Amino acid sequence: MPCMGVPSRLGRYVVRRRLGAGGFATVWLAHDEQLDAEVAIKVLADNWAHDDSVRRRFLEEGRFLRRVESEHVVQVHDVGELEDGRPFLVLTYADRGTLADRLRNEPLPLAEAVDVVVQVGRGLQALHRRGLLHRDVKPANVLFRSTDEGERAVLSDLGLGKSLDEASRITMPGGTPSYVAPEQAMGERLDQRADQYSLGAVAYAALTGRSPHQVDGLGAASRVKAPSPPSTLGFLLPEVVDLAIVRALEPNREKRWPDVQSFTRELVGAMNETTHGFVPSTFAVRETGAVAGVGENTALSDENRPTVVRASAPAETAAATGPPAAESTASGAVTAGPRRRRRGRWLLAAVLALIVGGGAGFFGQRYLADREVVPISKGDISVQIQRGWAKSVAESQWRPPGSSKSYPALRVSREDDWSLNSVGVFVGMTDARDAKLAVADAAQFGCFTTEEPTVSNDNGNVTTDQFSTGCGDSRSMLLQRVVDTGTTGSRLVQVLVPAGESRDRALEIARSVSVGG
Incomplete structure (x- = not known):
């Protein structure tokens, strides 16, 4: 499918770049010129625009978010509608990832x-x-x-x-x-x-x-x-x-x-028991009308030791963190704090010296271990993949889109959930028709430029390979392979590799898939 272009504007907002996409919506980074602020805009996917139930659920999300006033829940700043009738939500932009x-x-x-x-x-x-x-x-x-x-x-x-x-x-x-x-x-x-x-x-x-x-x-x-x-x-x-x-x-x-x-x-x-006075690392934001001097906010200092900063905090902060640390008023207790902190600095310096001394070797070994290719097997399906890409391994049944049948499947992923934003492999046993349906459906989940498929015949097994390259900021590569054995049914293999990996790497993983004894 062709890569969806980046719109120049969404309503009155100037679009910067695409942040991500799922089955029901795409999220864009945009600039609010009136308030001079960066925002995230979530737009309902065009293939769901005419589904009343999905549209209702999309708008309901905005209403739910508007009902909650918390610094720890994304806020809705505006709701709008594009010229084609699709609704969008203007949300708080989280600039430091997930x-x-x-x-x-x-x-x-x-x-x-x-x-x-x-x-x-x-x-x-x-x-x-x-x-x-x-x-x-x-x-x-x-x-x-x-x-x-x-x-x-x-x-x-x-x-x-x-x-x-x-x-x-x-x-x-x-x-x-x-x-x-x-x-x-x-x-x-x-x-x-x-x-x-x-x-x-x-x-x-x-x-x-x-x-x-x-x-x-x-x-x-x-x-x-x-x-x-x-x-x-x-x-x-x-x-x-x-x-x-x-x-x-x-x-x-x-x-x-x-x-x-x-x-x-x-x-x-x-x-509190194990670190002697642990406090959360972020400040609480004053609520409108809060009285200054009530409650406390906290932060971790540059030395990674607890410090306390007095200010107003909402009730939910105190409730979540439990009672504040007791304050000592005796003169002896006042001077004990700096002494403990000085001892803590010496201890921290010693620990850091050990870490720096052995850190390069440790992380080098870890990098090599994550790159090591290991066999992953579940049931009758196996695949060889880098260890670092195999944090989640799950065997299940799956139903291709448009099909009434369920088939055995294996998912291996760097994430807990397989998606076209993760890195890993999906192998699903199907018949030929359902495998091709699944390939067509998979392309809808992200912004990819898809090439013409190539077909080969290896000892009677007809293999169709189709490469797609991520658009915009995502340069991940997706290989979708359908292998029609002619006797034991077909299998769909989806291999998603990150930017910087080669086609040969994706093909190598796809070729390593085997089914049965």
């Missing part, structure tokens, strides 16, 4: 991971107070934006959001399989504990680099068991953190924390 982006390289340090989870928890609490469920909390929906004090985590994308009144009745199954609560995957009645489960899964991913369950469908997500603690994957974590996350991920919601606040407060309490 949590999913950061986890592609490595997990977060303990303090940073807890900080992010606490901030996202505040956003969820704000939604819940307004009678809303998010229903799709995952690393890709946790954004970071610059502030005067550093950065802030914000929760985005209420495309699956529902009012608690609606969710209290039987609902349609929905959500991202690796992060969705079992009761949501089954379409049961929901309450705030469904979002708490997803936040627990985000906490697990932030600390380990992978989701707690490697599942590739809502059916499998509805049958998961309680995961092993994050520390069993080889990460040194406090036992209290382990237990808090495992409880949030209980399949039986009656055994979870009663609410998000209880969960995040437990995490912060664990950090």
